[in-house]
Amino acid sequence: MAAPKPCETMKDTQSNPDTFYDDLPLFAEFSGLQQDAFTPLPDDWLLGCCDIVDSTALIDRGQFKTVNMIGAAAIAALRNTLPDRAFPFVFGGDGAGFALPPDCADLAARELARLQAWVAQEFAIDLRATLAPVADVRASGQDVRVARFGASRDVDYAMFDGGGLNWLESQMKGNDRTLSTQSDGTPPDLTGLSCRWDSVKARNDMILSVLVKPEPTAPFAAVAEVTQAILQLANGLDRGGHPLPKEGPGFRFPPKGLMLEARLGRGKTAAILRKVTLTLGTALVAVLFWRGRKLGNFDPVSYRAEIAANADFRKYDDGLKLTLDCPQETHDQIEGLLADARAAGLVRYGLFAQDEAMVTCIVPSAMRADHMHFVDGASGGYARAAQMLRAQGK
Template identity: 30%
Template sequence: MLSESKQALLATQYFAKQEFNLDLRVGIVPVSVVNQSNYQVKVAKLKISETYSQGIFTGGGLTYATQLIKDPTTGEIYNLQIQNMSEAANFSGLRCPWQDILSPHEEVVSLLVMSTVSDWQEEKEVYKIVLEEIYEIFGAIENVHPVIPENIKLCFPNESIYKMAKIKEPNSSNLKKMLRFIRLKLKTFYSAFLGLIKVNTLAEEAHKLELVENTDYKKFDDMLRMIISGDRQQRERLVKFLEKQYQKGKLVYGTHVSDRLLMTCLVPVNSGGRHVHFVDGADGGYALAAKDMKARINKM
């Protein structure tokens, strides 16, 4: 399993560089190394819907492993280096057919919150208070959720569809990519036509209500990550609350604001109906929220 994981990571890194000129940092840290530094990797399973269960990670182990990979003094030990690429990356089931999705309200907020207290019980209380405040400010779950069926539209621009073609045919010839592009373009128009005449087929697109239900707009991996829909006044009220908690030494946080979000879908082959839809704020999203959080960490 470790060998296959290394190959998958390196193949993805190679593909990102060759096709999109993106430099990805990939690495593997043994859990034993994490445990020796008094961190843990605790895993729980949260059922989101009948077809989607989400992994929850606590204990600080993932955060510590990420630091080891990014730190120049330890990165050489844990970073993976491309050698002989014998296999192409496999992105079977990965689909990106949607346009940028507009916020149902005024804004989309990419939010990161990480507790800074050492006691486990107090840490749970910090996250509980944060979530309660979010729902107090933004309202019920259906108001917080950044995706609504009415705003989900198929993607038509050639540039976006050609990117999908490259993902579907990694390391293939330009001819194969172009043929894939044509097939995807025709498939998109066909799906749009079915939508216009009110014909829905799950073989082509997941039902939009189920798609919304299986969206990972809220998750936890050593910190709370959320994509929230709201207006400027609500966001300012949330930031004011988080800043008070930050000044008390309870947590650090980062935010980024946009008017829309991005969605990528994973529909595994022979999935039996399972699918998950990953969302992030547009124009930087979680990445810029993390930068905002790091600036606060550096001030502590």
């Protein structure tokens, strides 16, 4: 998909806020997401985020898949609650950020409360969430700007800039703006959320999780030079450092995450019955993948390749986030660039190296090519890198 210039397709988003996200131009080159690629959200929209309380303790206990699945569950729940509305969202590893039109406030708050109650019931995990008008974010001195990156011809992802999501997350963690967790007892609709693929071993020395956050007073142009230098290093790697092989991740039967998927998405069905249903369905899919043959409109070879094409291994979430398959030399070069940028007062950063990457998926239909795949390191990834970043702010 060709990347249009903003002036070619941009419409008056303030006069038609309901179609704000639909009307944004698509950028096909990640390095093209410079400052002028981002458009301010309308003042009356809502900004939201959620994350797992003390996710690092869960990661220490080896619950990487659980953390990622719950982090992606908010996106699945909101998409299923608002199936006909396009809205921006970004996966953060142990949580998510999103923005919604103003008339979706009540539905979103209800569904997030259901999800929080469900996660507490099924896993004894605290998921906090918040929503705030964009006007409040701007009143704090921050901004919320959004761009659309076409990862493939079938899937695009939202990119956030302006500091608003970082500010809202800090408010939430300070318990200043957390949503009520009181639920009506209805399970959230998590249709399409899955984690059936194997973790992917690094082809080079490591899977590197990279977080870069600009300092509030740093000039945008100077920070952009840093991020562009990192992207240039990534672009010098095979397929830009993509952690998934071109043909897609591996598959085994039964998948390791099947019971986790069953518990999260079981609704009012017993978890064991949901697992049986998923096992039977997955067995058929496993045969198709192993044989590499089509069944009706489903082509397993194309589907696996689409996973890699549709993956979100690079993003802007009020800063640069990357999951890269890279050699030690590239790790050292990135670390050197970031250390110098931090010494110059431009950024804070986090790096975490591990042996594997993993994917968490939202698949509206296996018969369509618009399935989405959130990539993270398989041993803590972004959450571990965030620990390093937070330590630099002390």
